[in-house]
Amino acid sequence: MDLQLKDKVFIVSGGSKGIGEGITRELAAEGAIPVIATRSQGASEKLVEELKAKGLKAHYLLGELAEEAFCRKVVEEAAERHGRIDGIVNNAGANDGIGLENGNPAKFMASIHKNLQHYYSLVHFALPYLKKSKGAVLNISSKVALTGQGSTSAYAAAKGAQLALTREWAAELLPYEIRVNAILPAEVMTPLYRKWLDTAFERPEEKEADICAKIPLGKRMTTKEEIAALAAFLLSGRSAHTTGQWLIPDGGYIHLDRALT
Ligand code: NAP
Numbered sequence: 001m002d003l004q005l006k007d008k009v010f011i012v013s014g015g016s017k018g019i020g021e022g023i024t025r026e027l028a029a030e031g032a033i034p035v036i037a038t039r040s041q042g043a044s045e046k047l048v049e050e051l052k053a054k055g056l057k058a059h060y061l062l063g064e065l066a067e068e069a070f071c072r073k074v075v076e077e078a079a080e081r082h083g084r085i086d087g088i089v090n091n092a093g094a095n096d097g098i099g100l101e102n103g104n105p106a107k108f109m110a111s112i113h114k115n116l117q118h119y120y121s122l123v124h125f126a127l128p129y130l131k132k133s134k135g136a137v138l139n140i141s142s143k144v145a146l147t148g149q150g151s152t153s154a155y156a157a158a159k160g161a162q163l164a165l166t167r168e169w170a171a172e173l174l175p176y177e178i179r180v181n182a183i184l185p186a187e188v189m190t191p192l193y194r195k196w197l198d199t200a201f202e203r204p205e206e207k208e209a210d211i212c213a214k215i216p217l218g219k220r221m222t223t224k225e226e227i228a229a230l231a232a233f234l235l236s237g238r239s240a241h242t243t244g245q246w247l248i249p250d251g252g253y254i255h256l257d258r259a260l261t
Contacts, residue, residue: 005032035074093140137169182245
C-alpha cells in the first residue's frame with residue numbers, strides 16, 4: 001500500500017529513541033520528512049546521519065519540550081525550512097513514578113508539565129500549518145490511562161488527558177478536516193523500558209519473562225516497528241475517515257480473556 005507520504009513533513013517529539021525512533025524510521029522510509037524534537041543529542045545525531053546515508057530525509061532540533069519556547073521554535077523552524085507541516089506525533093514522555101504516597105503536589109505538576117503540556121503546545125503552534133495541509137495529529141498515550149498502574153498518579157493523569165484531548169481535538173478540528181488519533185502502547189522494549197526493568201527489579205530477566213508470558217498474542221512484547229507501522233497508517237491519507245480513535249496494538253494484553261493460554 002502506498003501511504004502517499006512522500007515529502008510530507010511530520011514533527012515527532014522524542015523521535016530519536018524508542019517508539020519515537022521507530023516512527024521516525026518508518027516515516028523516513030515512506031519518503032516523508034520527520035523533524036525530531038528532543039533533548040537526546042547523541043541518539044538524534046546518529047539516527048539522522050544513518051537515515052541520510054540511506055538517501056532518506058530527517059533532521060532534529062534539541063531542547064526541553066516542557067519549555068513552551070522550544071515547542072514554538074520547533075514548529076517555526078520546521079515550517080520555515082520545509083514550507084509545510086503535515087502532522088504532529090506527540091510521543092515524548094516518561095513514566096516517572098510520582099504517586100500519591102511517594103509524591104507531592106509540586107512534583108505532580110512538574111510531571112504533568114513534562115508529560116502533557118507539550119502535547120498541547122506543539123499542536124497549538126502548528127495549527128495554522130495543519131489547517132493548510134489538512135494534516136493529522138497522533139498522540140502516543142499509554143495503557144496506563146485505561147488500566148492504572150499504581151504509584152504513578154501524574155503519568156496516569158497525563159496519559160488519560162491525552163486520550164481526552166484526542167477526542168476533544170478531533171471534534172474541534174472537524175471543520176478543517178484535521179484528523180486526531182491516539183495509540184496506546186502497552187509493553188514495548190525501549191531505552192526507557194529497559195531502564196525501568198533494570199532499576200526497579202532485582203532480577204529484570206525474570207520480570208521481563210513474566211510480563212511476556214501474560215501477553216496473549218505470541219507471548220512477546222509489541223515491537224516499536226509494529227507501533228510505527230500503525231502510526232504511519234494513521235498519519236496517512238489512507239486512514240482519511242479515521243478520527244478521534246484510540247488504538248491499542250498490544251497483542252491482546254488489555255482486552256483478551258486472561259484465561260486464554
Ligand atoms: P524513551 O525510550 O525514553 O524515548 C523517549 C525520547 O523522548 C527520549 O529520547 C527522551 O529523552 C525524549 N524526551 C522525553 N521527554 C522529553 C522532554 N520533556 N523534552 C525533550 N525530550 C524528551 O521512551 P519510550 O518508551 O519510547 O516512550 C515513548 C512514548 O510512549 C511515551 O509517551 C511513553 O509514555 C509511551 N509509552 C511507552 C510504553 C513502552 O512500553 N515503552 C508503554 C506505554 C506508553 P531522554 O532519553 O533524555 O529521557
